[in-house]
Amino acid sequence: MFAGRKFAAFLFDMDGTMLNSIASAERVWAAWARKHGLDVEAFLPTIHGVRAVETITRLALPGVDPVHEALVLLQAESDDVEGVLPIAGAVPFLNALPPERWAIVTSAPRPLALLRMQAAGIPVPALMVAGEDVSHGKPAPDCFLLAAKRLGVDIGDCLVFEDAPAGIAAAEAAGASVMVISATHQHPMATPHTAIAGYDTISVAIDDNGWMTLEAQRSAA
Structure with a gap:
């Protein structure tokens, strides 16, 4: 899984990636x-x-x-957030990350994003880039570039977690690495990127400088 590569920051889409709405x-x-x-x-x-x-x-x-x-x-x-649920393992995975090393980057307006996150129990990040924060939404790369800039990291050192083609295209155009979350996909998506169904299959190791490495969770014997 990314061959032990270290990342300066993780950027998460929201709908379909952190929660199912x-x-x-x-x-x-x-x-x-x-x-x-x-x-x-x-x-x-x-x-x-x-x-x-x-x-x-x-x-x-x-x-x-x-x-x-x-x-x-x-x-x-x-007015309708009934049935909004977290993606498997999302909450503990986010809680394990340094707060200054991740952001949510969503096409949703901020008020709606906050309501859905509350409904799903997703922790509110220190940084969120919402739909109204950019002039051009996904598949334009603007939102991911803005998130990296506000975190003070290079976009090339970021890993983007996405589920939708528009978001994946935006991350690619920005120059970030991509992890595809397939939890809400009804059919397999053709993608060159690593794909996982949820966060319960991965963990993160953090070095002394705050850089993060993904590791596959070992199943219990």
Whole structure:
């Protein structure tokens, strides 16, 4: 697993990577899609890992203001966090990390991110880069570059944990290493990156300078 390579910081996507909010998000977005006459089954796979305003803008629906609709969806998603759960092993894994060495980098607006993290019991990081913190969301690399800058580390020394194609592309474009979290994938994802189902299969070793190395958890005999 990265051949004992040391990383200065870990950058985590949130939805699908630290927690599973698919049921909640898809309930809200499905209702919105039906209201606007969209094919719900075809539309829902396009919403993950991307900012709402950009998802709506791409649709180019006549008479629809993407900024207004994104705010409507934000309120609806904030009102529905039922069934939001942590990815296996996420909480103890995060609690084992030096606070100044990790960040959450999400396409979700900060208020929604905080609500979902609270619902799933995910610890709030010292640094979070949310959807409103950048002009260009994933798959643009801006969010990961900003997180590395604010942590005071080189993006090339960061490991990004992601689940969605847009986020993986953003991490690649930024120049970070990538670990794919497959916990919420319904079908195997073709990827050149290492993939794990959850954090209960890995642990972290920290050297005297705070640099981190991933290690595979040994199963009990």
